[in-house]
Structure formats: structure tokens, C-alpha cells
Amino acid sequence: MNMAKTSNEKMVKVVRSDQGQLALLLFTAYVGAVIYFFQQDLTVWGFIVALLKAIFWPAYVVFEALSGFGV
Incomplete structure (x- = not known):
């Protein structure tokens, strides 16, 4: 997470997630199994x-x- 300051000196959280496609694939597999x-x-x-x-x-x-x- 990056902390960026705005012009009013307030702290703003920037959250990025690059796992949306994997989550969609896993959710689709779960629904299919159900x-x-x-x-x-x-x-x-x-x-x-x-x-x-x-x-x-x-x-x-x-x-x-x-x-x-054989493991």
C-alpha cells in the first residue's frame, strides 16, 4: 500500500490488487464443483x-x- 498526501495533507491509502482474474477462475471452479x-x-x-x-x-x-x- 502506498500512502500519498493530498493538498490538504490528509493521508490517502492506495490499494491495488492484481488477483481478480485468479479469484474469478477459482470461484468458477468452486461453483462448478458444487x-x-x-x-x-x-x-x-x-x-x-x-x-x-x-x-x-x-x-x-x-x-x-x-x-x-510414491511420495
Whole structure:
């Protein structure tokens, strides 16, 4: 963050974020995973479980990939 002074000597915060595109990609992947898992069980509890599975499925993919490499 840069601190810049204006003509009235007030401090102004300048915040820049260059991660908008990555966040959009990750959010799209999360929504896609929720839709995929929710199609398997179309109940309220199925939706809640789909939300949780969508959060944790990348950990299972990495675990299986590393197990496949023998790490």
C-alpha cells in the first residue's frame, strides 16, 4: 500500500490488487464443483454436503497424485 498526501495533507491509502482474474477462475471452479456434487443428491443436505465437498476436493486430488508418485 502506498500512502500519498493530498493538498490538504490528509493521508490517502492506495490499494491495488492484481488477483481478480485468479479469484474469478477459482470461484468458477468452486461453483462448478458444487453443481457437479449437488447433481448426485438433490436434497437440502445434499446441497450442504456438495458445498463442503467443493471446498475439500482439491486436497484429495493432490493426495492421490502424490500417492501415485510414491511420495
